[in-house]
Amino acid sequence: MQHGSREALLASALLEAADTLSDSFDAERYLQRVSDHCVEIVGARAAGIMLIDGGEAVSLAASSRQQDVALDLLAVQHLGGPCLDSYGTGRPVPPVSIGAAHAASRWPDFTQRALRHDIAATFAVPLRRRESLLGALNVFAPALPDHHAPPEEHWSVRLAQVLADAAAVGLQNHRLYAQYRALTGQLQVALSSRVRIEQAKGMLAERWGTGADRAFRTLRQHARRHRLPLEEVVAGVIDGSVDPCGPGD
Template sequence: MRGRTSALKLAAVLMESVDTVCDDFDAERHLCRVSQNCAELLDALAVGVMYTDKSSTVRIAAGSRGAELARDLLENQHLGGPCLDSYGTGHAVPPVRLASADALARWPDFTGRARERGVGMTFAVPLRARDRVLGVLNVFSADPLSPLPAAGCPHESEDADALQVARALADAAAVGLHNHRAYTGYRDLSRQLQSALTSRVRIEQAKGMLAERWRTGLDDAFEALRRYARRHRLAMDTAANMVIDGSLDDTALRGGAPERLGQPDRPPSEAL
């Protein structure tokens, strides 16, 4: 990550990762794009995200670069791996060279599988929204299978830089997911409130029509409308619409025989 071009690319990617407040947002497509951007920025073999959806189902997203490899190694971590460690602790798993004895001891199955697929180094960072872990971004690199370098060597600095870039992308992706979920919640609440308000307006309109027609109070008109709705197991809004569109006559509202203008009587079970 050197130079002005790289910095501008990272800035653009971060902006893309948080731009999620829209109705056609798709979490898997979004995280596939985040994975692809990360793989390109770090020149990694593959990058994938293991995350949970709204129903807490574990899902996998991977960029087009090394998608099959990423999916294979993420699915292989059911017995242990950097993703599970990061998800469990809520902290990053720093770069680990898979030729090391530490990697083999920590994740024997995953390490063996990753080395067979040509992966020499891996690390993982959580997608955190405040105290909640929404998923984990896992990077797979073809770093040479060699011993860890001594402190201060170039590899150490490059690993730290790569980890910071991945952390920035994971944080941005987590903010994007959190913002979209909040947006969805507020949007749904707004629609519910609008529906309730519209329903209330129709009920008030029907009350006014009945009160004027019967030359009675609004309370008496409302009570007649409510009794009819309960008797026929209808929502108040439905009964109000019937009054407004003229399909419900006064006799039916007051408990008489005819149910609707121009329609035969029906048993309550058919009115559900």
């Protein structure tokens, strides 16, 4: 892949990774797209993302290319693998030969499964946002990179880390967005309820020629006496279906 082409793909991927402020956001689809971009940009055979909470995988997503292989290689890591290592240290796991790792008994279940899928090499980078670790991005390569740079400075690892960092930011931004939307909805419901209560208080106070506080106490007493939610009594007063006893009764 030409250098300029890779830059264009990376720019497009980062722009897409930032687009998470939507009610229609689908986390699984989002992580699959990040994995797809990683495969295309670094020339991998497949890639996948493991979201981790409390040291255990809570969600898996894999690239469209060889999705079954990637998901299988992520799932087998519950006993150890590149994702858990990267998440545990908060640092990349540099490119490693699957054959060498298997011979050294490193991640025995994972490497045995990788050899079965004809995966030659792998590396992983953490999904992190400042001090927050969300999981790891695992790349499955057709061959071990042969470059002069130290493994941790290899361009494929650095590009994958950029994508993983962007995904972590996108996920956290969506979480904040969802929390904001939920809080806004709760405040709107509370405000609407308050307005309706004030409306019902005013109607009863005018009808009975009494104060608003006395009207509200009567509303509350009626709700308790009949074991009804206050909001239901208020709605009934407004639409005329409920007539609480007046303060003189």
